[in-house]
Amino acid sequence: MSAFTVKHSDDNARVGVLSTAHGDVATPAFMPVATQGSVKSLDPADLRAINARIVLGNTYHLYLRPGIDIVELHGGLHRFMAWDGPILTDSGGFQGFSLEHLRKIDEDGILFKSHVDGSMHKLTPESAIEYQERLGADVIMPLDVCVAADSDKAAVAAAVEQTNRWAERCKETHTRTDQLLFGIVQGGLFPDLRQRSAEHLISLGFPGYSLGGLSVGESKEDMYEGVAAAAELLPSDTPRYLMGVGSPEDLVECVARGIDMFDCVLPTRIARNGALFSRDGRINIVSAPHRRRDEPLEEGCDCYTCQTFSAAYVHHMFKAGELLAYRLATIHNLRFVLRLMEEMREAVANAEFDDYRTAFHARFVPPDQRARHEQKTKWLQSQGRPGA
């Protein structure tokens, strides 16, 4: 029986259900990131309250600290972090990219210098799978080689070949039948390399496919194009997981291109800096206009923060350096993103996704368009017309 069922399609966007050993996940799904076994500043009850269905942990980090043995002692990551819903673990391949100065890659695997204590550790396709079997996540990733967006074609080709060979070794090693091992498509922005990667993985046969090496420095347009092309290469009856993407505008655009699963630290990371999502874009809660705002951060938001506190209180928590600030902001941003996913699922089910997407972009101004948008609004106002 397949672990994934598509329930509705609307052009390339689709709604489905991913079945895991710890429950079903409605897709498109956003996965909050619990790198070290905790979604930063939140507890499991918070995650349930915002309707998170699946969270992501990281093998590399958990291997170094607390150590696989400690998690195993607890019967796995679910009990260790007191989260009985689905978990996906990344393999550590991405850390071979993001911690570039700390690693060396060869045929055998990735040699890391620990960011915790400087000790040396090798992650191989086999050990990455062994560790993930012991962590016990519901969806696991093979070890892959990820390269920067501006890498030359030879480097990307080498990464694809290495990832393909490692995918075979991972598949051979993997034994737990209650875990879904995905394949990771690499190839950056080179269509032929991406095709080669996808075709090889499909020939091996995986219950789902991840898109790696996107959102690693390329422009948004290039990323969207790469996502669309990659999605087309993949079977329509398996889930497509776009790794590391999660700004609201990217979520909408990539759902439009057929992506089913996402993870990203952006909503939680910027929350801790006071950048909070609203339907009109990001607001900086620490800025002066929020000092006297005796109203929720965002009208109509159903999160605990907005239902309980004023924007002025959240502003005060940040200004006063209170720890509660981080949790309140994180709850709001994650709930914003998860509500976006809920709305997109509904729009797709009702075959109204295109309208939803248009309405979203009519209001939501991403940070990189903020200056242009404000200029345009001012110009329209100077012409006696309402803002764009």
Place this chain on the structure above:
Amino acid sequence: MSAFTVKHSDDNARVGVLSTAHGDVATPAFMPVATQGSVKSLDPADLRAINARIVLGNTYHLYLRPGIDIVELHGGLHRFMAWDGPILTDSGGFQGFSLEHLRKIDEDGILFKSHVDGSMHKLTPESAIEYQERLGADVIMPLDVCVAADSDKAAVAAAVEQTNRWAERCKETHTRTDQLLFGIVQGGLFPDLRQRSAEHLISLGFPGYSLGGLSVGESKEDMYEGVAAAAELLPSDTPRYLMGVGSPEDLVECVARGIDMFDCVLPTRIARNGALFSRDGRINIVSAPHRRRDEPLEEGCDCYTCQTFSAAYVHHMFKAGELLAYRLATIHNLRFVLRLMEEMREAVANAEFDDYRTAFHARFVPPDQRARHEQKTKWLQSQGRPGA
């Protein structure tokens, strides 16, 4: 009608009820400290879950940030911090002591240099009351002069006289009938000065009395003696609030001496450093023995942390620098202290307080006795006898 009723007495220890505009508080009560409008790392739901009944805010801090006007805009501190239970505010007098390098005291009041931005601010008995009326706490404090434990008698006498004169001005200024304005007894460790302070305040007549200027550097024995003597000077039908005291051993000893209310940052502050309460004393959760402890921090503890996570997980949160560590630790320590208060109330009601106190001390080893205790235990073991 009196705001305070003694329900049971057991020697000097007593159980009572303090009635406030936002509900009743069973005494002896411990008040978690929300200096800036937040009990550090917790939200109001957390406070309810640990059975906190009353919390403390600070006029000096809230006046500087966010400003009384912002809190007033929300209709007061209760709605601002989303806490509908009783609140007590301190006047700022203690900050005239603790921020010594930042203030100048004269007959009129205390001139502060803001710790936030260096600006100058004057707190007078009148403005301290005005601000507290606008903050809207249920129990408020007069402006007082607090001096260090090692001050000479002339300095303590001057502080008593100043506090007495300010108490009169505060009482005259205070108009809100839904707030209880306490008097603050000063006098340090000088019995005659303490008596002078108490007698003057009693002649003015307050619905409750605070003991200030204790736990400011003196020995525990001196503090206990001072508390016992001061409690004897005060009417038996009004609550006695010992300001700034809150280690478990001090709570037990001061309840034994007739104290009804306490506040202290110690349980929350040490929690954030990984020092967690157990029946046997403090444990350092960051230390190695907890790395593999797949069991609650403390067996039998009913707090969310102990009911949900292992000691190993809390250890990991601290080691990994996860924000969740602070909240989990704070919940545990506050619940420990609040449970202690619940148990003491029950023991007093059952006229078994002395047994409770003895049993508590037989297990709980305070940090300053740890070395001596370990030496004694080792010696007993070397003699073939079980540990003390």
